[in-house]
Amino acid sequence: MNLISKQAQLINSKVHEMDEMSQYPVELTGNDVPMVRFMNVTKKYGDLTVLDSLNLDIQKGEMVSVIGPSGSGKTTVLRMLMTLEQINGGVIYVDGKPLTHMEKNGVLVPASPGYVRTVKGEIGMCFQHFNLFPHMTALQNCIEAPVHVLKMSKKDAIERAEEMLEMVGLAEKMDQHPIRLSGGQQQRVAIARALCMRPKVMLLDEVTSALDPEVIGEVTNVIKKLVSEHDLTMLMVTHQMGFARDISDRICFFYDGKIEEQGVPKALFDNPQRERTQQFLSAVKSAD
Amino acid sequence: MFNSISDYFSQVGERLDWNGELVQCVVFPKLFGTAYTDLGFAAACKDPALSNTLFGALGNTLIAVFLGYGIAMIVGLMFAVGQRTKSKIFNRIVREFVEFIRSTPLVVQIFFVFFVGPQFGITLSPWVAGMTAIGLHYAAYLSEVYRGALNAVPAGQAEACIALNLSARRSFFGIILPQALPFALPGMGNYLIGIFKDTPMLMVIGVAEMMHVATAIGSEYWRYTEVMTIVGLIFLALSLPTAALLRLLESFVRWKLGMTR
Amino acid sequence: MGAIVSLYESVQSAIKVLLAGMLGGVEVAGRIDSYPEFLAKFGDRLVDGTFMTLEQSLLAILVAVVMATAFGIGRVSNSMLIRAISTTYIEFFRGTSLIVQLFWIFYVLPFFGLVLEPYPAGFVAVGLNLGAYGAEVVRGAIQAVPRGQYEAAYALNMSPRLRMRRIIFPQAIVIMLPAWGNLLIELLKGTALVGLISVTDLMFQSRQIYSLSYAAIETFGTVLIIYYLIARLVITPSMRLLESRLSKNLKRS
Numbered sequence: 080m081n082l083i084s085k086q087a088q089l090i091n092s093k094v095h096e097m098d099e100m101s102q103y104p105v106e107l108t109g110n111d112v113p114m115v116r117f118m119n120v121t122k123k124y125g126d127l128t129v130l131d132s133l134n135l136d137i138q139k140g141e142m143v144s145v146i147g148p149s150g151s152g153k154t155t156v157l158r159m160l161m162t163l164e165q166i167n168g169g170v171i172y173v174d175g176k177p178l179t180h181m182e183k184n185g186v187l188v189p190a191s192p193g194y195v196r197t198v199k200g201e202i203g204m205c206f207q208h209f210n211l212f213p214h215m216t217a218l219q220n221c222i223e224a225p226v227h228v229l230k231m232s233k234k235d236a237i238e239r240a241e242e243m244l245e246m247v248g249l250a251e252k253m254d255q256h257p258i259r260l261s262g263g264q265q266q267r268v269a270i271a272r273a274l275c276m277r278p279k280v281m282l283l284d285e286v287t288s289a290l291d292p293e294v295i296g297e298v299t300n301v302i303k304k305l306v307s308e309h310d311l312t313m314l315m316v317t318h319q320m321g322f323a324r325d326i327s328d329r330i331c332f333f334y335d336g337k338i339e340e341q342g343v344p345k346a347l348f349d350n351p352q353r354e355r356t357q358q359f360l361s362a363v364k365s366a367d
Numbered sequence: 368m369f370n371s372i373s374d375y376f377s378q379v380g381e382r383l384d385w386n387g388e389l390v391q392c393v394v395f396p397k398l399f400g401t402a403y404t405d406l407g408f409a410a411a412c413k414d415p416a417l418s419n420t421l422f423g424a425l426g427n428t429l430i431a432v433f434l435g436y437g438i439a440m441i442v443g444l445m446f447a448v449g450q451r452t453k454s455k456i457f458n459r460i461v462r463e464f465v466e467f468i469r470s471t472p473l474v475v476q477i478f479f480v481f482f483v484g485p486q487f488g489i490t491l492s493p494w495v496a497g498m499t500a501i502g503l504h505y506a507a508y509l510s511e512v513y514r515g516a517l518n519a520v521p522a523g524q525a526e527a528c529i530a531l532n533l534s535a536r537r538s539f540f541g542i543i544l545p546q547a548l549p550f551a552l553p554g555m556g557n558y559l560i561g562i563f564k565d566t567p568m569l570m571v572i573g574v575a576e577m578m579h580v581a582t583a584i585g586s587e588y589w590r591y592t593e594v595m596t597i598v599g600l601i602f603l604a605l606s607l608p609t610a611a612l613l614r615l616l617e618s619f620v621r622w623k624l625g626m627t628r
Numbered sequence: 629m630g631a632i633v634s635l636y637e638s639v640q641s642a643i644k645v646l647l648a649g650m651l652g653g654v655e656v657a658g659r660i661d662s663y664p665e666f667l668a669k670f671g672d673r674l675v676d677g678t679f680m681t682l683e684q685s686l687l688a689i690l691v692a693v694v695m696a697t698a699f700g701i702g703r704v705s706n707s708m709l710i711r712a713i714s715t716t717y718i719e720f721f722r723g724t725s726l727i728v729q730l731f732w733i734f735y736v737l738p739f740f741g742l743v744l745e746p747y748p749a750g751f752v753a754v755g756l757n758l759g760a761y762g763a764e765v766v767r768g769a770i771q772a773v774p775r776g777q778y779e780a781a782y783a784l785n786m787s788p789r790l791r792m793r794r795i796i797f798p799q800a801i802v803i804m805l806p807a808w809g810n811l812l813i814e815l816l817k818g819t820a821l822v823g824l825i826s827v828t829d830l831m832f833q834s835r836q837i838y839s840l841s842y843a844a845i846e847t848f849g850t851v852l853i854i855y856y857l858i859a860r861l862v863i864t865p866s867m868r869l870l871e872s873r874l875s876k877n878l879k880r881s
Contacts (some may be wrong), residue, residue: 161783200785210780213878214798223794224784256877276784470813471852472820475831482844501766563727606721
């Protein structure tokens, strides 16, 4: 008797799972497909729920800044999009295609690593601590992935790398190793490196938080350039409020794993609706 | 060459011959002494001819390990302290001496100690010579472990001792040494296992430890397989649990000293 | 190939001639009274032994490095099978004595159909044994490479194999060099044991010379000094040079 009911339980949960997954479309279609869509995304660390049923759309070419206190889950959002973290519920879509799941018999099932790599290639990321490859020059850092992953010829890769390094203003440093570059210079090389892969989405994870104040400007100028001259979709986690206000199309304020409030910069900064937003913004102002 | 894989394995099986009379009637008695087969385990332990058997040799091995390691621990501490004296020249001399012992093979050192005596008229027994050589060799290793451990204790501790006007002896033995202990234990444990595995070197000067007896048995019956395998297994059986126990000991000491990381 | 061998041999003879020349035709009659006499009589053997030891060491290093790299990387592999195989190799060769392994390879393997001459048995055993220790060093170094490097390579969509080959392992090499310096000295000492299976290395020669001369201090003392010189004047400086070369771009000048 017990055995049968256990079997029934298993089948039940499987059906339940399939049922659950069937609410998610296998592909996003239509005219206004967002570049990135988080659909009911949940992230747990053991018992602790870091992100609770997050729903977030980012349109093509949009520049979204994510702000909030530490522990609010904002970095986790980026890391999940880069699949550095596994999600515990929901689906993430990139350019209409599911990222964390793949289609099987008309339903979505957890994606295989091979599939993830194909979709993930559209996304580039820059880190707080740059993470440049120390044993390679700036140029070599930039051509490494295009040559070995995209199978570009070395000549083409170098051409593209020189172009990108020129854009971030470090053309003359391209044969230097990271150890000889300042923090600001390293971060700019990191941005160039990510851009060489021609991603559709750029993720910036607190890219100025580890920099000395006097070099923050170099990096923010480069990002400004990116926003104005290219129509990259960008998602940026930052503590630089003034900067975020200047260049973002939209601000998302995260608190305790949820989007507390979001809107155009002017609206959110000048006229915050929610109490927590007001508290956060005033705390940040007084710190300046 | 062999016609097929199965051919090869059946040939190997034939040669292994573990169930043969050889093992029953020859190897086991040689392992534990004839008293074993006749009168059982307890009687075998009391048999005076024990040291020529593998089992007795194991006892010799263990004695060698404990004696040798004991000497190494004490002399090693002397070497380590001897490199921290006020005299830079003395430090340097000790350092070079320790480096010399560490960089040269233990076998040759054993020969040196054993054969050098007669040239001066004193004959050292294999045991004494062997213990001296192994003790000195591992003292050199342990001195490096001690040095690293002592250096790992924050400099502020010594300064605090001076500020509190503690005596040099109390500072060292009561404050510095206990804090150096968790850093020293992994290295000390590794070398305990190392010394155990190096005892076969003593066989080159005739100490009847396990390898010596095993080789003797092997050459006598021209069948090395069983004996060598058993010796190898005994080594494994002793060193793997010892390693696990040492890891336990390490975490226990850390816990006792309140240094859980 | 033959040209290299004869070059090698002529170098050996050249050194012997040099040695004889330095001793200036010392006459040896019956008992050996002094150190130069000792060297005159046995110098040739010592040179032979030294060269054999160097040969064994070099070949063992080759084996050890290959084993250490393969099993060190295997130890951190994503495949449970590869991890298990690597761990078994490491624990087995580290948990048993080199002498036992040496004797096993030389005396026992023939019963399984694999007969090795003393020469290859020697360096293979030493190489396998030190390779196990080396594998742990390799593993430690790989795990010491900062997490951020893995993440950056992942963000650039590199496959795990590419990431290990181009990013992680090159950085691990610089990290593991100091530990390898010590391992190489242990390897040199390990080769002394091959004399016990009648490879005519320095240790073997030392016993021969002793049985002919009964001059313990001169014989074993000289041999010890030769080993020490190899360790301090060849191995340690080579490792330092390698270290400075490879980490040239990783340290501020």
